[in-house]
Amino acid sequence: MKINGVIFFLGCHSLEKINEFYQGFLGLELFRDQRNCRIYSVPSGGMIGFCEHLPVEAGTLSPIMTFLTEFVDDFHEKAIxxxxxxxxxxxxxxxxxxxxxxxxxxxxxxxxxKFLD
Structure with a gap:
């Protein structure tokens, strides 16, 4: 018996805006579109899902989704x-x-x- 993967689900209001950010900006691959939920593959394992039927509980200090890359400055420029x-x-x-x-x-x-060591 073993765990084969993980999906972290969060609520959202607009799957289209979520897609623009996670697929368009971050470049994550859409793993599955379930109409009111979309699941994105994260390189090196794991998935993140967004569902319109779940409550949105943002605006606090957590949760934090951290994406690892060697191109921090490039993503910063792209965001701007x-x-x-x-x-x-x-x-x-x-x-x-x-x-x-x-x-x-x-x-x-x-x-x-990115990690510095």
Whole structure:
């Protein structure tokens, strides 16, 4: 007996806006479109799903979805060009990371990050 995968589900108001952000901006692959839910594959494993029938509980400090990349600055520039309002990229010495935060169309906190070691 073993676990074969994981999907993290969040509520949303607009699957189209979610798709623009997660597939269009982040480049995640759409794994399954279930009409009122969409599930995206995350490279290196796992999936994230958004459903219009689930409540949206954004605007707090958690949850945070962190996406790992070596191209933090490129994603930051892309976010600005698309009219998003990302935080300025910075080094967090406590955790040994280079990162920035922005919000997705539903207000969930998204972190774009790379490990420095």
């Amino acid at each position: 060009k698309l009219g998003m309002a990302p935080d300025r990229p910075s080094i967090n010495e406590k955790f040994g990371i280079y990162h920035f935060f922005l919000k997705d169309p539903e207000g969930y906190r998204v972190e774009i990050q």
